[in-house]
Amino acid sequence: MYGRQRLAEMIAEPEITVVPGVYDGISARLVEQQGFETGFLSGAGVSNSRLAQPDVGFLTLPDVADQSREIADAVDIPIWVDADTGYGNAVNVHRTVRKLANAGAAAVMIEDQEWPKRCGHMAGKSVVPFDEAVTKIEAAADARDEHAPNMLLKARTDATEPDGLDEAIRRLNAFADAGADVVFADALRSADDIRRVAADVDAPLSVNMGFGVRSRPTTPLIPAARLEEMGVAVVIYPRLITAAATAGMKRGLEELATAVETREEYEAPDAVVDWDTYTDLIGKPAVDDLEGRFRADSG
Template identity: 35%
Template structure:
């Protein structure tokens, strides 16, 4: 009720244990706080909080226009709703070294378990678009070193994302990954790898865990979890998938409403009220204070009401 009973410290330890377990950690992207408990109930190991999704929810492109305040707030809202570790996209750190340090503090306070910082030039762009630019090696290293130095909880995972593969090729990505590891990164996020062999090459280049971004319509094929584990990937994110699924359904059903004047034909495809109440934990609120919530949670069926 209200929020998870698992502390941020415990979740950070769990994230580190998962990354060290030898089993691929699966982190679907939560596009609303309500999807956090759903991801947990379905048995995934963690929850990802995507910068692209946060921007899209605000009607903005993924070019670094969201603010630290907006990102920290979303991180807090989603992290409080799940017992699972959360990994959040911190873009380029909202500036350089001092901005990065402040971002780490704000995101720590929001309760996330880990964050990743990238080496793009501001303003950034989606990692699977052409025309990206990356900062110098010195500046990329400085961002990670600042983040590592700023964290107060040593279990907070500082992950370094590099976009250099799409700019200068795989060998440059290997070299940069090594340098970011040496700067203190706990894990490496090599963006837009072209093949399983490229993931394997990054795996060989560094000793820390590596991440695979399984975003649809991107530069990387949608490899299975088993394929990724077989080449040594430690964590897979599906950052925008739930948003795309939801928005696709919304657009289809709105079209039906516009054409027919009713959504009666879509009811069977909707989440029931009882299922929504399960995710919102209405029963716990009812048990806590019957003077506030004094009703019976309905059993799910087609006619369970429209609330």
């Protein structure tokens, strides 16, 4: 159901699982059409695109559950869902996992930041105490086992910046013991840090490569093939598609500004997809087929 078993099988394979970020139905469908086998509903992507706000804790559970439901309905690939801190204490985490399971999530990610959380690559992060963090993962695992046994649980720590790499590793191992299927230390600062976490944590490791095709001042940009050699099981690219969409929209508007300043016909075909490509992407042929099958006989 919802590709959960398929996702678990991907993680179990020796090849690294590549997970582009998505933030709405059309971005998820593009990921699927380009041949990627899974997508990651980025909390930052939803906050940026839906609210035009940074990833600093403005999203709520209803925001994420609604977006998850629409995306899961739009594609056949399994979708990981970023549930931030679970929107409260361990009891809230339990409810969050149930709600997102019902919304079609194939995997749910819970992190250990204090609320309001912030993007893992922003300064000023802080994490909840160790015991509280572990208890929240235990609650998430309990909800998973009760309501969606095949759904994966991803546990994230942001402890590296405030408390050091040793503490991040301690937390990840505790999260795995508490029932997490995949673990994730965000904003690791070097390839050596990634290698050490992969070697010292007894669970499949996920890392964040941000834009994927452009470097950032935090985690270095490392190709997926090299990450696989370093022992990484999953790599996510949560910032790629929102940044690429922003670049595309900006380019289109710049072309429009040029077009409205001239009396001559002006076209910029490289700035937009053609009509048939776009209508195919949004499922118009399938709607046409349904209309043909269920048209009332006018005769």
